[in-house]
Amino acid sequence: MLSFCLMSRLATTGEVLQLIRSGEAATRADLGRVTGLSRPAVVHRVTELLQRGLVVEDAEGPSTGGRPPVRLRFNAAGGVVPVASLGASRTQIAVCDLSGAILDRTEVVIDVEEGPDVVLPLVMDTWEKLLNGRAPVVGVGLGVPATVEFAAGRTESARVMAGWTGVEIPPLIAARYPVPVLVDNDVNAIAMGEHRVAYAAELGDLLFVKVSTRVGAGVISNGAILRGALGAAGEIGHIPVRDGGGVLCRCGNTDCLDSVASGTAILRHLRAKGRDVHSLADVTALVRAGDAETMAVVRQAGRWLGEVISGAVNLLNPAVVVLGGDVAEMFQPLVSGVREIVYRRSTQLATRTLRIERTRLGPAAGLTGSALMVIDQILAPEAI
Structure with missing residues (x-):
């Protein structure tokens, strides 16, 4: 548990967010008890998360005497993550919230062998339609049927996309969406989605x-x-x-x-x-x-x-x-x-x-996994 290692040092704002996301802490008093932070330190970190739209205050919680505490909740609507799972026979495209839940999705027929110059603009145009004025884009995730050098987002040994071999995808997408862009093998993304949601x-x-x-x-x-x-x-x-x-x-x-x-x-x-x-x-x-x-x-x-x-x-x-x-x-x-x-x-x-x-999960697993891949990085304690 995250709380186990926090008592010996001061918890960061990112770690406070993790406690709220996981449900380990639901009030400012909970945060103080779990982390050992002083009341002013808790207030400072929570205020920062509220201002960034990552946390919201819920209706008052149950009282144990005196004024009921205000509960804190992770704000999954604080941003959106466009994702796509490219396949040889069909491509799934969606927009997810910060919990990985799919807000809107579609399936398109794309010949991926036409290459990134054709496929990626079509995917991004589809994201634009699905976004339809939703909350700010905070990251983009893509699963592709190829071996991927994950750190660089570069495709190698493409199974069904020979024209993509050696292509570094993130800069091509970041030119339109200047946010973190993560690319992984399609089955890795599916495995992540299937595991996190179902197992x-x-x-x-x-x-x-x-x-x-x-x-x-x-x-x-x-x-x-x-x-x-x-x-x-x-x-x-x-x-x-x-x-x-x-x-x-x-x-x-x-x-x-x-x-x-x-x-x-x-x-x-x-x-x-x-x-x-x-x-x-x-x-x-x-x-x-x-x-x-x-x-x-x-x-x-x-x-x-x-x-x-x-x-x-x-x-x-x-x-x-x-x-x-x-x-x-x-x-x-x-x-x-x-x-x-x-x-x-x-x-x-x-x-x-x-x-x-x-x-x-079926076809949704790749979309959810692609979103979680991004969310895990942008909401990691060190990133916050």
Whole structure:
């Protein structure tokens, strides 16, 4: 708890805000008791937060004798965070408040391979429409289907956006929105949103696997995103599987998970078997109709996913594996295939309490995660 380490030193204004945001302190008296600050020091810090619009005074709280205390509440409406989650098949765009809640959102069809000069202005124009005169923009968050050098916001090894490789995105957005701009891998943002909204209260370790046009993963370790030394953690799409048939992957290797178990791969497998499928919706229709061959293809994709995920489970020991993305959300046979292999091949201890579940948030997770990524930075005690 934050309060545990504050009694030995003076709490900063940022730490006072954290106590109010977390609910540890709801009145000026609470703040004095938790931090050990004098009454004038508490008043000074609270006044600063009130003036900056980060805290508001609520109706009077319950009295314990005498005048009831005025309660303090974090003001989630004190600013807005435009966010976007770029994808190969669809892009989610939204505006969030300072709690990460989505105020307005839309989905647009953008060919991300047209490059940042085309895509980013379209995203920013869409933000402008969604903002519609709302509170000041305090930060911008973006999730992209690429490995991202997080500190610089530079995209590398783009999975579906070859024209973006080596592009430093924040300056391109900051030219229009002069606020902190944070960019991360799309699955990292999804993992953060899924964890913080659906799981943070019960567990700290989560593996999110997105199965859509491509395959990627986001790792939450002890409540925080695990990015690795250069931001390349979670790129499970380029781990080879056994008996994949020698399929050439776009990375140059053969039988990568991307090339045999993604939505693109499932469509290719079914077309090779004579099925007239043009989209995942066509595959869904065949699964619902009970087409045995289609269900077998989907379940095999799940087994290949399970083969790679089982290695990640042994290595990371997550409390839950969450499967998301269009493919995982549509096809129960795929989820069953993952469970079959993971529970068979992972160690007994790693799977003793392991849960394998479908996403609880769906497409909203990437938007919420992108907002939280920004909020965590701009409202960190040292930033305040």
